[in-house]
Amino acid sequence: MSLNFKTIDDLELNGKTVLLRIDINSPVDPHTGRILDDTRLRLHSETIDELAGMEAKVVILAHQSRPGKKDFTTLEKHAEILSDIIGRPVKYVEDIFGCAAREEISKMKKGDIILLENVRFYSEEILKREPRIQAKTHLVRKLSPLIDYYINDAFAAAHRSQPSLVGFAVKLPSAAGRVMERELKILYSALENVKRPCIYVLGGVKVDDSIKVMENVLGKGSADYILTTGLVANVFLKAAKIDIGKCNEKLIKKRGYSNLIKVARKLMKKFKDKILIPVDVAVCKDDKRLDVPIKDIPDLPIYDIGIETIKVYAEKIRNAKMIVANGPAGVFENPEFSIGTEDLLNAISSSSGFSIIGGGHLAAAVVQMGFQDGIDHISSGGGAAISLLAGEELPAVKVLCNPMNI
Structure with missing residues (x-):
C-alpha cells in the first residue's frame, strides 16, 4: 500500500473544527483512579498543541481500557494531565455525541480544546466492522455535521476497525496526526528501504x-x-x-x-x-x-x-x-x-x-x-x-x- 495519506501540513485549519482521534490509553490505579504513566499523553500533546496553536477548534476522541476491566474509567484525569502538559486548558466533557457534547462543540472558539468522554462507553465502538458500516453509526452521524476535518493520530489503535478510527474518514476530509505520520513513515521505511x-x-x-x-x-x-x-x-x-x-x-x-x-x-x-x-x-x-x-x-x-x-x-x-x-x-x-x-x-x-x-x-x-x-x-x-x-x-x-x- 502506498503511503498517500494527507498530513496536517496539507490542511488549512485556522478557525476550523477538527475531530482528533488519539490513543491515550494509560495504566490507571483502579483504587485511586490515578494515571500511573503519562507517556502516551505526552506523545500526543505535540499534535494537540500544534492544532490549537493554528487556532483550530480541537475536539478530541479517545478511549481508556475496555468494558469489564478495572481500569475502564472516564477521561477526566486525562484531561487534567493534558492541560498540565500542554499548558493550555483541555476541557473534559462528560458526553460522547449527545446534546451536551454537541452543544460544547458548537460554542467552541478558536484555539479551544475539549476532550469528549471515553468513546468505549458507547457500545458500537467495541464492534469491528467495515468503514462504510462504521460511518453509519450514531457516533459518526451525530458528530460529523459539526466537524470540518478528521485527524487520526491513534497509531497504537490503527489495527482496529472501530467507528472512531475508520468511520469519520469516510465522511470527512481526513489526515494523519504527527504521531501517526511519524510511525508510518519510519515503519514502512524499515520494510521498504x-x-x-x-x-x-x-x-x-x-x-x-x-x-x-x-x-x-x-x-x-x-x-x-x-x-x-x-x-x-x-x-x-x-x-x-x-x-x-x-x-x-x-x-x-x-x-x-x-x-x-x-x-x-x-x-x-x-x-x-x-x-x-x-x-x-x-x-x-x-x-x-x-x-x-x-x-x-x-x-x-x-x-x-x-x-x-x-x-x-x-x-x-x-x-x-x-x-x-x-x-x-x-x-x-x-x-x-x-x-x-x-x-x-x-x-x-x-x-x-x-x-x-x-x-x-x-x-x-x-x-x-x-x-x-x-x-x-x-x-x-x-x-x-x-x-x-x-x-x-x-x-x-x-x-x-x-x-x-x-
Missing part, C-alpha cells in the same frame, strides 16, 4: 505475531537475520528437536502454540542460515539463574537466553545497519533474568545502526533500563507495529489513504 545488514530481534510470549513478522520480512528479503529470544526461541528450539524440558513444552501448549512448532520448523528449513536460535539458556533453579547449553536443558523453566547466546547476538547487532526489536529476551522483571534483555538493549542502543523498538513490554524495558536516548524510534503501538511489520493492512491507515475506495 532496508539498510544492510538488517537484524530482527524477536522475543516475548506472542509467538504467533513473531512468526507472522518472520514470514513477511524473510519472504520479502528485508531481513538478513532473525535473532530469537523469549518464548519465541523456545518454540524454535523445540522445532530444532532440542529437548527443552516438559515444563517448557507445557507452557507452549498452554499458550496454544503447539501447532506453530511445525511452522517454525518449515521456516528454519527454508531460511536456515537466517534464523538464529540460542546456544544456551538460563533456567530458574531454586529462584536463581543457571545458564546451561541447549543440549543439557533440565526440566526447569527457561527464563532468559544464556550468556553465550547474548555474546553471539550482541555481535550481530553491533554490526547491523538496521535493527528492529520486539519482545523481551526473558523475564526481565526479575533481576536474575534481566541480563538478556538488558545486554541486547545495550547492544542496540550503542550500535551505529538505525534502531526501532516495536512497542509493548520491550518499550517499557527500554525506559526502565534507561536506554531510550540510544534508540532511534520507540513505537507507540505494539499491536499496530507488529501487524504492519507482519505485512497486514491497518484498517485506520487504509481508510486514510483510500477513503473513497473503502
